[in-house]
Amino acid sequence: MEPKVINQTLSKAAQSGRWKYGQHSYFCQKQGSGNNWAYGYSVHGPKHEESVMNLVQKEVEKCDSLSGFFIIMSMAGGTGSGLGAFVTQSLQDQYSNSLRMNQIIWPYGTGEVIVQNYNSILTLSHLYRSSDALLVHENDAAHKICAKLMNIKQISFSDINQVLAHQLGSVFQPTYSTEGSFHYRRNPLGDLMESLVPHPEFKMLGVRNIPQMSESSLAYSTFTWTGLLKHLRQMLISNAKMEEGIDWQVQPHFSGHPTLGKMSLNKELHFNTSIANLVILRGKDVHSADLGGFKDPALYTSWLDPVNAFSVWKTQRAFCKYEKSAALVSNSQFLVKPLDMIVGKAWSMFASKAYIHQYTKFGVEEEDFLDSFTLLEQVIASYCNL
């Protein structure tokens, strides 16, 4: 929102020489939202709705066929979260037939902004109503990937952004549309949502990549599809955020009984049940990769067959410099724990009424908070009962 931030972003993109933002494809105001969700949503939102929607319309008109909107925002601040939630809602009103996927940045657990928990729960509850899918990236996870896998000593935000961009690229780069064909998929966003979000109650998606390492280590590594997929599967069921430190003890229940497989948040060896998974393979000999491990019904809930729950996209083209790479987009219990933590912290802050006056000043009342809490507790409960 603030001019110097926008200017920095535009000039950085233009400097790269490969692409840049359009001359008028930005919107800025002198003053940000002061980390206040209520300010972003109730003040900036209505005031600038027309200008922002006009800019969107210009871009939409340039498209031959609009598959949907991909909205990138953070949850901790005021503009990204508040104005982002408002814009998503406006898009829902104005373009009700197209899909909306929001990529949200989950803030650091140790805090970037003191009221980040309030901003996050308000954002999540509003997005749950107006967005079709939420692709979540956690700052903590990206930070660990930079530190452990990429071996970066002094991590800056551009390193973290690099990891996130890599993950997004590995998902959204073109892939073949059907098994054995050589035509590329026309509508990745739509296909992704079709396979991964079968039920509107379950919208939270996580991304995992393999392999991920610094360029210097790349020269010394070789990969096999079996190895990569084995690791990726274990990352899925043990809820690991990255390749290192995977817990191999966690295994699916062999009885496959859904009632026995209920997850409780306090269990040590909890098993990550999925609703739906999408694996994307890129690289040499991709057709020889064996994905049987992912089709095991024990990984999934009882009300969806693995045939419907699991899909795979492939392409021969390698991604970045990795000869073979795999990405997993998963609608599973990945995010229950972080969500539970944020709701817990926000609730204890709410119980002592701290900072509430900053929100009521701009029209977000205590009832709105309570509504958000109720909705999110419902989501947590639904995911836990998979």
Added chain:
Amino acid sequence: MEEGVVNEILQGPLRDVFDSKQLITDISGSGNNWAVGHKVFGSRYQEQIVEKLRKAAEHCDCLQCFFIIHSMGGGTGSGLGTFLLKVLEDEFPEVYRFVTSIYPSSEDDVITSPYNIILAMKELSEHADCVLPIDNQSLFDIISKINLMVNSGKLGSVVKPNSLVTSSAGALKKRQEKPFDAMNNIVANLLLNLTSSARFEGSLNMDLNEISMNLVPFPQLHYLVSSLTPLYTLADVHIPPRRLDQMFSDAFSKDHQLIRADPKHSLYLACALMVRGNVQLSDLRRNIERLKPSLQFVSWNQEGWKTSLCAVPPVGHSHSLLALANNTCVKPTFIELRERFMRLYKKKAHLHHYLRVEGMEESCFTQALSSLSTLIEEYDQLDATKSMPMPDVPRLSIAV
């Protein structure tokens, strides 16, 4: 206010900073009398003040906040200064009001300062958004520490003269350093660091409205303890990471606070770290993790950190840190002020100077006293929760 004082500023090196159209003077000052400053000068100059404020505000594209810098012990600074707060609140209700208040040291030459301070504090509690109290005594201690360092001539440690937080490096003209200059420079650096993220680029921006949003959990409790580090940079070019970590540790030690307070042993409600210069995100996070166990945070704000990174360091340093904390360690200061007030008030000493002014009554004193007592009580309540284990607030339960 007094013409003599204003004229001296206009002849000094900073004369170009002040627009002569924006000065208001009177023949005599307030005589160290809060009532004269607040009631007499307030009503006399209200229109003029509002007029000049409006003119200045119209030049702004986007007015974010007002900075009010004043002393609490005298008459004009505390009386007229706090009157200004009310005017700003009425005329510009959406603009934040940041107040930097200088509290006198205990060896203070103004006898009636306790009255002035308590009367002013009531106004601050009600009309300011954020107050940064600064203590003359602490400033003095910091200067002594620096002088000790400079003069001790430790082997291998040569202090870069420009890097002293008290130096007026960057000032246009060299002139003879007067005794209060060093102390004023510290406060100037504080304000510069506070606004640096709003003025310069950085990887993690922080505007001024975010300060109030994050650090003020309850409207009354808006007193922030500040600390600036480092105080000086050694001329040694190689800065090992230990120095960087040392900067973070120093920010929480009681020697670096700009008010007599010990935040480490009191309860933190919230804390903001504003870093300038060549510091990366990972350094910041590492230091937060390192320092967290030694600090006590209130139960509902266990990770109450607000961080900002600005790319441009201050003059003469490669990096610096300003820590703002909303901490119950201001309570002892307030209690002491109340004591000093009671000592005079019980004997009704010097009271007639105040009551003589039109509009001033004894009830003003009692109201001010009770407002301060309420404030102290609120801090007390929070302190009481310090040693208690975190209460388990039952969450909403959903029928499945």
